[in-house]
Amino acid sequence: MIPDNILPAAIVLSSLIPGLFIFLLDEERHVLRTVLNMAGALGKLVLVGLLIQGVYEERLIESRWTLAPGLDLVLSADALSVLFVTLSTVLWLVTTVYAVGYLEHSSHRSRFFGFFSLCVTATVGLALAGNLLTFVIFYEALTLSTYPLVAHRGTPDSAQGARVYLAYTLGGGVLLLTGAVWLRSLAGPVIFTQGGMLSDLAGVYDGQLIAIFFLLVGGLGVKAALVPLHGWLPQAMVAPAPVSALLHAVAVVKAGAFGIIRVVYDIYGVVLAESLGLLSVLATMASITIIYGSLRALSQDGLKKRLAYSTVSQVSYIALGASVFGPIATIGGVVHLVHQGVMKITLFFCAGNYAETLGVHRVSEMNGVGRRMPWTTLAFTVGALGMIGVPPVAGFVSKWYLGLGAAEAGSDWVLLILVASSLLNAAYFFPILFRAWLADPPASWPEEHIAARRLETTGALLWPPVVTALLALVAGLFAAAPVSPLEWAELIARREYGL
Amino acid sequence: MIDWLALTVALPLLGSVLAAAIPARSPGIGMATGLLTTTAALSVGVLIAHAGELRSDLGGWGVPLGIALQADGLSGALLVMANLVALGISAYALGYFASGLRRHFWPLWLLLWSALNALFLAADVFNIYVTLELLGIAAAALGALTGGQAAIAANLRYLLVGLLGSMTYLLGVAILYTGLGTLDLRLAAESLTPGPLAWTAGALMLGGLLLKAALFPLHFWLPPAHAQAPAPVSAALSALVVKAAFYLVLRLWIDLFASVVGPGPGILLGALGAGGVIWGSWRAFRSERLKLLAAYSTVAQVGYLFLFFPLLAAAALPKQQELLGALLLLALTHGFAKAGLFLSAGLLQKHAGHDRIAELGPAIRSLPAVAFAMGLAGVALVGLPPSGAFIAKWILLTESFAMDRWWWALVVLVGTLMASAYVFRLLANAFGPAAHQDAVELGGDVQTEKIGRMIQAPALLMALVAVVLLGLGAEPLWGLLGSSSP
Numbered sequence: 001m002i003p004d005n006i007l008p009a010a011i012v013l014s015s016l017i018p019g020l021f022i023f024l025l026d027e028e029r030h031v032l033r034t035v036l037n038m039a040g041a042l043g044k045l046v047l048v049g050l051l052i053q054g055v056y057e058e059r060l061i062e063s064r065w066t067l068a069p070g071l072d073l074v075l076s077a078d079a080l081s082v083l084f085v086t087l088s089t090v091l092w093l094v095t096t097v098y099a100v101g102y103l104e105h106s107s108h109r110s111r112f113f114g115f116f117s118l119c120v121t122a123t124v125g126l127a128l129a130g131n132l133l134t135f136v137i138f139y140e141a142l143t144l145s146t147y148p149l150v151a152h153r154g155t156p157d158s159a160q161g162a163r164v165y166l167a168y169t170l171g172g173g174v175l176l177l178t179g180a181v182w183l184r185s186l187a188g189p190v191i192f193t194q195g196g197m198l199s200d201l202a203g204v205y206d207g208q209l210i211a212i213f214f215l216l217v218g219g220l221g222v223k224a225a226l227v228p229l230h231g232w233l234p235q236a237m238v239a240p241a242p243v244s245a246l247l248h249a250v251a252v253v254k255a256g257a258f259g260i261i262r263v264v265y266d267i268y269g270v271v272l273a274e275s276l277g278l279l280s281v282l283a284t285m286a287s288i289t290i291i292y293g294s295l296r297a298l299s300q301d302g303l304k305k306r307l308a309y310s311t312v313s314q315v316s317y318i319a320l321g322a323s324v325f326g327p328i329a330t331i332g333g334v335v336h337l338v339h340q341g342v343m344k345i346t347l348f349f350c351a352g353n354y355a356e357t358l359g360v361h362r363v364s365e366m367n368g369v370g371r372r373m374p375w376t377t378l379a380f381t382v383g384a385l386g387m388i389g390v391p392p393v394a395g396f397v398s399k400w401y402l403g404l405g406a407a408e409a410g411s412d413w414v415l416l417i418l419v420a421s422s423l424l425n426a427a428y429f430f431p432i433l434f435r436a437w438l439a440d441p442p443a444s445w446p447e448e449h450i451a452a453r454r455l456e457t458t459g460a461l462l463w464p465p466v467v468t469a470l471l472a473l474v475a476g477l478f479a480a481a482p483v484s485p486l487e488w489a490e491l492i493a494r495r496e497y498g499l
Numbered sequence: 500m501i502d503w504l505a506l507t508v509a510l511p512l513l514g515s516v517l518a519a520a521i522p523a524r525s526p527g528i529g530m531a532t533g534l535l536t537t538t539a540a541l542s543v544g545v546l547i548a549h550a551g552e553l554r555s556d557l558g559g560w561g562v563p564l565g566i567a568l569q570a571d572g573l574s575g576a577l578l579v580m581a582n583l584v585a586l587g588i589s590a591y592a593l594g595y596f597a598s599g600l601r602r603h604f605w606p607l608w609l610l611l612w613s614a615l616n617a618l619f620l621a622a623d624v625f626n627i628y629v630t631l632e633l634l635g636i637a638a639a640a641l642g643a644l645t646g647g648q649a650a651i652a653a654n655l656r657y658l659l660v661g662l663l664g665s666m667t668y669l670l671g672v673a674i675l676y677t678g679l680g681t682l683d684l685r686l687a688a689e690s691l692t693p694g695p696l697a698w699t700a701g702a703l704m705l706g707g708l709l710l711k712a713a714l715f716p717l718h719f720w721l722p723p724a725h726a727q728a729p730a731p732v733s734a735a736l737s738a739l740v741v742k743a744a745f746y747l748v749l750r751l752w753i754d755l756f757a758s759v760v761g762p763g764p765g766i767l768l769g770a771l772g773a774g775g776v777i778w779g780s781w782r783a784f785r786s787e788r789l790k791l792l793a794a795y796s797t798v799a800q801v802g803y804l805f806l807f808f809p810l811l812a813a814a815a816l817p818k819q820q821e822l823l824g825a826l827l828l829l830a831l832t833h834g835f836a837k838a839g840l841f842l843s844a845g846l847l848q849k850h851a852g853h854d855r856i857a858e859l860g861p862a863i864r865s866l867p868a869v870a871f872a873m874g875l876a877g878v879a880l881v882g883l884p885p886s887g888a889f890i891a892k893w894i895l896l897t898e899s900f901a902m903d904r905w906w907w908a909l910v911v912l913v914g915t916l917m918a919s920a921y922v923f924r925l926l927a928n929a930f931g932p933a934a935h936q937d938a939v940e941l942g943g944d945v946q947t948e949k950i951g952r953m954i955q956a957p958a959l960l961m962a963l964v965a966v967v968l969l970g971l972g973a974e975p976l977w978g979l980l981g982s983s984s985p
Contacts, residue, residue, distance in 0.1 A: 023871075067971065068821075068828075068890050068894065068974055068976075069821060069974070070821075071890065073971075111867070136884070137885060140884045140889075141884060148930065151927070151930040152930065153930075154930045154931040154932050155932075158930070159927060162930070163923075163927065166923055174912050174915060174916055177893075177896070177915075178896075181893060181896035181900055181908070184897050185898075185901035
């Protein structure tokens with residue numbers, strides 16, 4: 001089959017190469033473009049299957065390329081990277097289907113799908129990054145490849161949103177770069193190592209290590225939308241719906257959260273981070289973000305804006321899990337990386353469906369939408385219940401482990417945060433569900449683009465949210481099954497804590 | 500055995516004479532000469548990779564009397580870059596110039612090419628002066644090619660400043676010769692000792708070259724000259740001619756003066772470089788016109804190159820080599836990226852009939868390959884991954900932290916942010932309303948010219964080299980440098 005020293009590179013290339021070809025295609029080559037997209041997405045899925053098997057067997061899977069003396073581009077697979085790669089690969093496949101349906105008649109499709117592929121390439125690249133240099137390279141590449149997607153519509157609004165997005169993310173990139181080179185000058189090549197790799201420096205360079213930690217987390221916090229670095233996220237909502245789905249569930253905010261996990265566990269090591277007092281600061285930042293995001297979501301009438309603030313809040317559960325000392329909280333944080341992704345992408349797909357089918361953009365316009373679009377609304381309901389943490393949807397599992405972990409670590413105040421945020425989640429999601437299912441529909445919808453025939457909207461728009469909603473249910477119902485995200489998160493926690 | 504070193508100089512010179520003699524055939528002669536010259540330069544590069552150093556004594560007189568050519572890893576890499584870029588510019592110029600300007604362009608351009616190659620290969624300080632003078636005259640003449648009032652004024656100033664620079668340099672050479680009795684770089688390096696002689700000669704020689712390298716605040720002549728020239732000439736001036744002067748500063752610095760002048764001058768050069776980074780980026784950001792933006796960006800990029808000097812002076816040998824490799828990589832990346840940017844700018848100017856950034860949107864959107872080339876060139880200028888500039892900056896940053904000189908790193912980081920600001924201010928224009936609305940807007944402009952595919956290729960290729968090839972495949976550069984000791 002594919003040798004272990006090529007497999008990670010092949011996974012990255014499986015979306016890069018189709019992406020480059022797509023750039024060269026004429027606008028009208030609709031079929032060929034879709035074939036290239038799907039071939040890349042399915043091919044990547046197969047390769048990721050091979051990768052999962054290899055990591056389960058604890059084989060060394062690594063591609064390496066020397067950029068300069070002592071500077072290696074390393075793509076390697078460990079349990080954590082596999083989790084993120086799998087998530088982005090599966091969701092990319094679904095999002096591609098959705099995007100093909102969504103952009104059916106718009107202009108600049110080759111440009112869109114080209115950058116779309118580059119964006120996923122950057123995401124899997126940073127998921128597989130084996131050292132900090134590689135991570136930084138793909139982290140910046142992610143910024144560059146998402147900027148054209150946010151700016152895609154070419155309206156003054158989207159130009160403004162893209163400008164803000166770029167200012168935040170490039171600023172964050174510079175912080176990350178500063179932290180990375182500073183750390184390298186102290187510690188040599190920063191290779192991601194389970195349990196951390198800085199314990200030799202502790203005691204001598206404590207002050208510098210603390211400063212570097214905040215530079216790194218500051219840079220990552222921009223993408224992870226930690227308050228007060230979250231300002232770009234609501235503005236970037238002007239992007240087309242598949243891009244929002246990608247930004248919120250798969251690529252951008254996840255890259256930030258994933259990076260924070262890497263910094264805490266595989267650079268500093270959770271023990272060192274705890275002894276330097278870094279975890280409690282991170283926990284505080286995450287908690288503030290969770291509450292603040294939920295509070296802001298309450299007052300948003302725009303559906304996508306409300307979802308955006310909900311993302312601000314939900315992604316910080318991941319950082320919170322990383323910052324509570326103990327394997328159970330770790331499991332909760334890591335598994336939420338997957339669960340939030342699946343649930344949030346469902347919600348954004350649904351929001352896109354309402355907008356594309358009926359022209360419904362605001363919560364206040366959603367009265368009775370459940371009768372007109374029952375399947376979409378059902379999927380939306382599953383996602384929303386999951387976000388609140390209602391069993392058996394996946395979100396419940398995350399919150400359960402986070403709460404259990406906090407109790408175990410003696411951080412009772414985290415429980416309070418969890419309860420408060422769940423109540424707030426309910427407060428901003430239940431009114432939507434209530435309107436959608438129980439209120440009477442208006443005489444006519446704002447702009448009905450797609451008439452109801454056998455399906456409530458086009459198939460390419462309908463199936464993706466239904467599938468991801470099912471995934472969110474399955475991940476919750478079968479959390480104890482051997483290949484569930486939870487099981488894999490437990491594997492990661494065991495390896496990080498050396499249990 | 501073929502003397503490739505001599506051929507890289509002689510071929511374009513011969514081509515220049517031929518092109519002047521048979522103006523009707525000049526484009527064909529120019530392209531053929533360009534291909535042959537680039538082949539010769541590539542051969543020099545390959546030979547250096549194997550043998551480490553090349554030297555050739557023309558006429559067999561030998562040191563110290565004869566004209567000697569030599570090449571090592573540093574000059575070899577720059578020579579190869581310069582010839583590839585020059586070839587790209589030539590291919591672009593085939594389609595760019597209307598027939599009237601064509602007959603003047605090719606002889607001058609080949610003369611400039613010859614002078615450039617001779618400069619990289621010069622082995623003694625007087626030959627350097629000769630090549631410098633030739634290069635300056637050919638460059639100024641090319642810059643004024645369009646014959647416009649502003650172009651002539653800017654390039655007359657360019658010529659005079661260039662003369663001032665080379666004269667100052669010559670004065671330093673005279674003092675060096677009086678003191679040491681030799682003009683050969685290697686012999687001079689052996690006998691130069693710290694003292695007033697070294698100081699004066701160094702100050703004059705380097706000072707003259709710094710003026711030509713446009714180090715802040717001696718850059719004042721560059722923006723008008725580079726912005727007024729026709730696009731292929733701007734590309735050559737910014738990517739190659741400035742780089743040649745910079746190469747000489749570096750050459751004299753590491754071969755002759757670094758060991759005899761102490762840390763002060765290195766820090767001074769670094770500080771001026773920092774000034775260039777900040778001032779050049781700021782002016783680029785404020786520029787209303789694309790070519791002026793590109794020209795100020797050159798001022799900033801030259802500044803980055805000088806940031807290496809204080810670190811090079813303070814580093815011990817293995818680190819010094821690492822830094823020198825990074826410096827070379829940055830210079831090469833800038834060469835390709837800036838040429839790509841200027842060539843793209845020229846196409847946009849042709850297509851839209853102007854180069855006012857705020858109104859370029861429709862032109863950029865109707866030429867996606869050009870937009871892509873500009874995007875890639877921009878990535879390299881900012882120093883974002885995966886460009887060669889990113890690797891170079893990573894090394895510069897790491898070393899300045901490691902050597903406890905973090906303030907240089909601060910300049911790089913601030914400069915990076917400022918560069919993103921001016922690059923993306925430009926690139927934001929690539930996103931706008933659908934194509935058919937643009938067509939209306941463009942059609943209203945009488946000066947619009949159709950842009951063929953062939954003429955877009957060089958810009959895109961050069962930008963790709965800067966980002967992909969130099970970003971991912973730069974490692975052999977350090978091996979190349981390892982063969983010659985700084």
